[in-house]
Amino acid sequence: MTAPRGSARELQISAPDPENDGPKLIDLLSKTFPVRAGYWQGERICRDGYLLNSNYDWIASRVGKMGSEIVTHFGVWRLQIRVGRARILTAGIGSVATHGHHRKRGFLRQTANATLDALRGSDYDVSLLFGIPNFYEQFGYRRAWTFLNATIEAHEILSEAIPGKLERCRSAARADLAALYNRENAKLTGTAVRPVFPLGNPLVEPDAYLWKQHQRVTGFVFVGANGNTLEVRSWAGDPEAILAVVRRLARTRGLATIQFRWIHYQSKLSRFLRRQNCDFKSDYRSSGGPMIRAVSLQRFVRRLLPELEHRLKESPLSDWCGDLLVDDSQEAVTLRIKPEKIELLPGARSENSISGGEAIVQLLFGTDHPEETIDLNDIRLRGQAKFLVPVLFPNEYPALSFWDRF
Numbered sequence: 001m002t003a004p005r006g007s008a009r010e011l012q013i014s015a016p017d018p019e020n021d022g023p024k025l026i027d028l029l030s031k032t033f034p035v036r037a038g039y040w041q042g043e044r045i046c047r048d049g050y051l052l053n054s055n056y057d058w059i060a061s062r063v064g065k066m067g068s069e070i071v072t073h074f075g076v077w078r079l080q081i082r083v084g085r086a087r088i089l090t091a092g093i094g095s096v097a098t099h100g101h102h103r104k105r106g107f108l109r110q111t112a113n114a115t116l117d118a119l120r121g122s123d124y125d126v127s128l129l130f131g132i133p134n135f136y137e138q139f140g141y142r143r144a145w146t147f148l149n150a151t152i153e154a155h156e157i158l159s160e161a162i163p164g165k166l167e168r169c170r171s172a173a174r175a176d177l178a179a180l181y182n183r184e185n186a187k188l189t190g191t192a193v194r195p196v197f198p199l200g201n202p203l204v205e206p207d208a209y210l211w212k213q214h215q216r217v218t219g220f221v222f223v224g225a226n227g228n229t230l231e232v233r234s235w236a237g238d239p240e241a242i243l244a245v246v247r248r249l250a251r252t253r254g255l256a257t258i259q260f261r262w263i264h265y266q267s268k269l270s271r272f273l274r275r276q277n278c279d280f281k282s283d284y285r286s287s288g289g290p291m292i293r294a295v296s297l298q299r300f301v302r303r304l305l306p307e308l309e310h311r312l313k314e315s316p317l318s319d320w321c322g323d324l325l326v327d328d329s330q331e332a333v334t335l336r337i338k339p340e341k342i343e344l345l346p347g348a349r350s351e352n353s354i355s356g357g358e359a360i361v362q363l364l365f366g367t368d369h370p371e372e373t374i375d376l377n378d379i380r381l382r383g384q385a386k387f388l389v390p391v392l393f394p395n396e397y398p399a400l401s402f403w404d405r406f
């Protein structure tokens with residue numbers, strides 16, 4: 001049966017109501033994003049921790065309706081992402097959908113714009129998503145990072161140090177595993193503060209193993225097979241122990257190759273692996289991979305202040321004093337820099353300034369080397385900004401764990 005056609009003017013946009021709209025929304029998403037085992041598995045994922053009983057934000061998300069039918073969805077998942085030591089409140093966008101009978105009529109554009117307008121008045125700092133190519137730029141999103149995957153052949157792993165008893169976990173959503181993960185990743189940009197999904201990530205089925213010392217968990221791996229490869233989707237602990245464990249898991253499954261998905265370049269394991277025989281592959285997505293957008297430049301920069309103070313303090317510019325204007329053409333803020341302290345003031349003319357467009361968010365997030373971000377995006381530096389930028393906004397090699405994808 002064909003649904004009635006309509007125009008963008010007939011679309012009524014609102015926050016979804018969990019009780020009245022929940023089942024219709026789940027139906028739309030299960031039809032739009034088919035999973036391997038079909039509609040009912042999609043439905044179950046939505047109910048078991050993705051949409052219901054989850055960090056899905058029913059107030060910030062938006063649906064577009066025609067009459068009582070839900071025809072569009074722009075979903076917001078609430079999470080905290082690190083930038084160094086700072087924690088940035090992030091509107092993770094997911095399950096962006098228009099009912100198949102109503103596409104290409106500007107409905108999604110209208111819904112996305114309404115969501116982003118409402119977010120401005122919320123407490124979120126930035127918004128992050130994993131997109132489709134050439135679509136999200138129109139809403140101000142820019143590339144957030146480069147995927148990095150590390151692959152090692154099981155026979156190249158020399159470590160024998162299996163750490164005591166390897167235990168299989170019934171659920172990967174455990175407070176002790178989250179706490180260990182958070183401790184290990186406390187300063188790594190792009191990582192999420194766990195738990196992200198309170199019941200565990202229903203989008204990534206993990207086969208989870210842990211090991212302990214003196215009754216306390218000291219490491220874990222979440223794995224899954226992909227062809228001839230053992231995919232490791234999250235991990236924590238001593239790198240030698242991790243490698244010994246995944247080698248054993250690969251061997252028992254007859255898998256020759258091990259891949260650490262979405263590994264952080266600056267992580268402990270990454271540094272250790274770069275001293276072995278292995279491959280690191282960077283996967284660049286100019287559009288349609290991870291993308292980021294400032295929701296409020298002022299809130300974002302405010303949240304970054306302790307990290308920026310730390311970076312300055314540790315640099316040769318630790319005694320620098322003065323004002324620095326940051327202007328992304330939507331908003332502007334002034335950093336009043338004094339030794340060991342940075343104050344945030346409303347944007348005002350300053351002899352030192354950084355000005356540009358949406359790509360300013362990449363600079364603040366540490367997406368790439370700052371010189372590259374500046375050159376490729378026509379960001380203008382004035383006064384002493386050229387000395388401050390490499391100190392304040394270095395390449396942070398951001399990466400989210402595969403298990404925290406939304």
Ligand SMILES: CC(C)(COP(=O)(O)OP(=O)(O)OC[C@H]1O[C@@H](n2cnc3c(N)ncnc32)[C@H](O)[C@@H]1OP(=O)(O)O)[C@@H](O)C(=O)NCCC(=O)NCCS
Nearest residue numbers: 032096097098103104105106107108109130131132134135
């Ligand atoms: C992607 C999707 C949400 C777009 O919804 P829609 O209501 O058709 O989008 P709109 O009509 O508002 O389109 C807005 C603009 O984006 C363009 N656009 C629409 N779908 C696009 C797509 N798949 N890729 C790139 N551009 C697209 C439109 O051409 C339009 O631009 P124009 O005004 O310059 O012509 C819809 O096709 C969908 O549900 N797809 C399946 C699920 C999906 O892929 N979701 C995204 C997951 S990240």
